[in-house]
Every structure is written in structure tokens, then in C-alpha cells.
Amino acid sequence: MEKEEIMQDAGEIPVSTAAVYSESIHEDRTAKLFLISSIVYFFIVGIIALLIAAKFVFPTFLGTIPQLTYGRLRPLHVNGMLFGWLLACDMALMYYIVPRLCGVKLWSEKLGMATAALWNVIILGAVVSLLMGWNQGWEYAELPLPLDVAVVVAWVMFGANLFLTIANRKYKAMYVSLWYAMGTILWTAFVYLTGNFATLFATGVNQANLNWMYVHNAVGLIFTPVGLAIAYYFIPKTSNTPLYSHKLSMIGFWSLAFVYVWTGAHHMIHGPISQWLQTITIVFSVMLLIPVWAAVYNFFSTMKGQWHQLRDNVSLKFLMSGVVFYLLTCFQGPMHSLRAVNAIVSKTDWIPGHAHMAVLGAFSFFAIAGAYYMVPRVFKTELYSNALANWSFWLFLIGGLGFFVTLWLGGFWQGWQWNNPAIPFIDTVIALKPIWHTRLASGFLMFGGIVAFAYNILATIVGSKGKEVNAEPAAAAA
């Protein structure tokens, strides 16, 4: 399949030569509602993130109220950020991107609005149950069973809506973002069922293996493909540059489809699980470099000769820094799985540094870029403030780097100390205090980024009332 050919009829992507259709067919009500609620959760859960970071520095802070202890707030932070903010924002962007790549309107806005409403009920239910300690005891799968069922229902509603939109599409060829959107819907369904339902029928190591298949693939087969769908759409779109290679995007997609699911057990390297399974999982973890480098090479090559555009384009700044973080986090991942490296970094503070680079540095950056691009267009106005958007970028970037880098250094140091049994454990805790102070300070910077981002988006939305700009508004600005 030649590149040119696929572009001819692959919707409006990236710099379209395809038939122009009217933007006005899109209502985008679902996308708006999902986006607004996700940003509200980003802000609220950001406060919780600060609280738990503060607990490392001030251990008795808010400590006598059971609902406000670390053990209850941490799952709220993780679930709130993953499902309340990131996945909801990703879903908003899918409701925006998919109809445009298909050249038709969303199959049902009504179903979409119902999905958004149900999603909000789930997140509020999660807040109550996690604070009450109704925790199932599985990482990323803490929510009690009724909420798990609601998530499945919401996901089926989301998936059906998008698949029916795709079935109605006007453009025959499906652009790479559509593959990733479909892959996300399909794989997530099975990954989620494994982590939240199959685990009910297993115990011990067997259950842990299922749990970690889910945990790992929640990142690898939910946030990665949906994040790449966003990146593949918005990088060419915001830079007005065609994607470098269709073939390379195929290699990236199909190798991801095959390789990722094998790697769950690398969470138990050196642990009580069969050695041969550890070896298999290490081999496949290293193979993850294939889909990652294919995608990253494609993005960088797309930007060749276009890097100057980053200066004035906030969305593109977020997107390309996200790509760099994606490259780094997915280099760390395979390296962590090697037994020798794992013996140092596993279970240390390095790991939250790594995890935050994936979920905040890469995938949240993609989502934020998408939000900055989408909001002025769906509300038919201009972004409230480009300067504030720039501020949000630098706050996220500096705060994020402060967080990642100090935790890597601290975690590596901690791992080496642990491997010397002559050092009492408590000394390895005390040694990390400066690291945790820096982490809290970085957290404040990142929270500043959230505030700047959320305020900018909400001010754009509020300001759009009454002053509708006609035609294609911010198109020139972006």
C-alpha cells in the first residue's frame, strides 16, 4: 500500500487532499461533556496527589482520620488520575477524532451522553468506596464489583458507539488512529475482564499473574494505544505535515498487538513465580522496543524540518515532549525487566518515577495537547490565553522532570542500599527524605500546571458563550 494512496481517502488526515465536508455535521456534545468532567477530576485528584506526597515528608499529616490516611488516598489518586482524568479525556478525544476520520457524525450523541453520565457515576462511586476502605485489594482493580460491572457497561456503550460510527464511515481506508482506537476498545474489554473478573476465580500466584497481566496492559493496551491514536492524529494535524510513513505505523501497530500482552509477569521477576515464565516475560519485554521505536521514529521523521513550529504551538510542544517521554519510559520498561537491573530498581521509588513518566509525561501530555486543540474548535471560539497555555507546559515539564529524575536517582540509590543487608532498613528510609522533599516541591509545580491548564480550558468554554467566532476559528492560530 503506497503512502499516497492511503492518504487520498483516509479522512481529513493529516493534511487532507480528500473531499472536504462540513465541520458542522459534528455535534460533539459527548466529547465536550467527557472533556469537562475529566478536567475537573484532574484538578481534584491533583490535590489528593499533593496530600499523599506531603505524607512522605510529614508522616502524621492528616493522619488520625482513617479516610485521609495514605492507604486510602493512594488508590484514590491512582484510580482518579487513571480513570477520572486520563481515560475520560482520552475518551473525549476519541469521540472527537473518530467521527472526523470517518467523515460522518457520531453514531449516537444520546448514547454518548448516557456513557458520560454513567462514567461520572462510576468515578463518584469510586471516591466514596475507596475512602471507606471498600478496596478489593488488587492494584488498579481496587473498585468493588458493582462499579466493575458499571465500567464494563460503560465501555460497551463507548465501544458500540465508535464501532458503529466506523461501520458508517464515508472514507474507505482507515487511518492509523482508527486502528489504535479500535484496538483500545477491543483489548481493553478483555484486559479489564481479566483483571476484575477472572481474578475472582483464582487465588495466590495464579491470581497475581492475572492481576499483573491487567495492571501492565492497562498501561500497555489501554493508555498506550489510545495515546498513540491521539498522537498519530494530532502531530500531523497541528503541524500541518503529512505522517512520515504508513508502513512504519503498520509495523508499530501490529507488533504492539502481538507483543504487549506477554509481559504482565515481569512485575514478579525474582518473585515467587515460575522462572521460565519470568524468562518469557523478559524476552517479550525487550521486544517492546520494536513497536515503540517504530512509532517514535515515525513521529520524529514527521517533524523533520518542522521543529521550529514548536516555538509557537503549545499543542505541539506537549505532543513532542510526550513522544520523548514515551521513548524514555519505554526504554526503562524493557531494561527493568532484565534480572540484573530488576534486582536494583524493583519495588523502589524508581518505579513511581517510571510510572509517572508514562502516565503523566507521555499519555497525559498527549491528552492535554488534544484538549488544547479540540476545545476552541468544538466551542467555536479561540483559546482563552496562549501565554497561560505556555505556562502550563513549562510547569508540567519542569515539575514532571523534577519528579521523575529525583525518584530515579533516589530509587537507584535505595535499591543499592537494600542490596547491602548491613544497612538497616530504616536507614534506607531516612536516606530518601531529601528525595521526597523534592518530589513534593515538584508536585506543587505540576499542580500549578494543572491549574493553568484547567483554568485556561474552562475560561475558553465560559468565554465562548455569546462571542461565537464564525467559520474555522483557531485553525490559523494552531
Place this chain on the structure above:
Amino acid sequence: MLQKADYNAAFFVAAALILFFIGGLLTTVVPPLLDQSWTKPFENSDPANGPTGKLNPLNEQQLQGRAIYVREGCWYCHTQQTRTLLADTKRSGWRGVDAPVSTPDEFVYDNPHLFGTKRTGPDLSRVGGKYNEQWHMAHFRNPADLVPGSIMPPFPWIANDPKEFAALVAYMQTLGRSKNWRPDNDYEK
């Protein structure tokens, strides 16, 4: 071959699911069928094969204690696995005796499993019998009193509830005990 997937959504769905299910099934359904130790409880009566002992299911009080451990999220900071690392066997060890590494057959009844992914506090896979009830009482009231520099928060609502406290300690005293690894059986109560 996969170029057909650019145009045909049904073909795309089939290909994406087949590729996913190869790895999915081989890494989740197959391993417990191949490795019996995942499902067969630990039992050994021959000292020549390592520590002796037998894994028993928890009693009602111990299960209550375990539920408290889950509710309070203890497992976010404490792992329960002595890994195949020399340092782990030393750190889980006690009074000069190294602890045996954790094996799958010691966790057969665990539900939910509590292996953990982060070690902010020490690993608890062999903590059973190391500290007596009095120590735990003082520790839950304020960990930093016993371990200066500790960042574990106090848990007064557990320490002040005799039933909850007794259940939690009863559970903790079972940890790692299916393997009878202490030479003189010098476990605390």
C-alpha cells in the same frame, strides 16, 4: 498481508484479537496448568528438602485481620515476597538466620494476593512471630516511637479497638509461618 486491515474493519478486529489472544492465553491460562506449585499448598516433612511445614487456610479471626490489612492499604507500602535475592533472604531473616525464599505454594489460599509492588516499608513475608503483641500495640499507636525515622502513620483506630487489633496481629503472626524456618521455634506470640 495485514494491509487488508486498512480497509476491512471486520478483518482488522479478527487480526487484532487473534494476535492478542495468543499471548493472552499462553501467559495466563497455560502457566498454572504447567506449574503445580501455583495451586498445590506447601507441605514438606523431610528436612533434607528444606524447611518443613504445611500451609493451612486462615481461621476466621486471621481472615478478619487480613481484611483489615486490605482495607487500610497496608499492601501499598509493604510487599509480601522474599525474592530470590541474597539481600532479601537476609533482610527477611532474623537473629542471624536467613529466611527461605518465598515459593508459589505458600500463597495458594491468598485472596486477594498481597505480593505488592512497592517497598516503602520493610517486606512482611516472614514477619510472623518476630514481634509480640505488645510490640505491635506500641507500633500501631505510633510507629516512630519504636523505629525513629519511620514514616508509617499511627493507626489509633485499630490499636484502640481490641477486636480489630487482635485480628490484625493474629493475621500478621501467620505470615511466612507455613515454612517452619526458625531453628529453635523461637516465635513470639
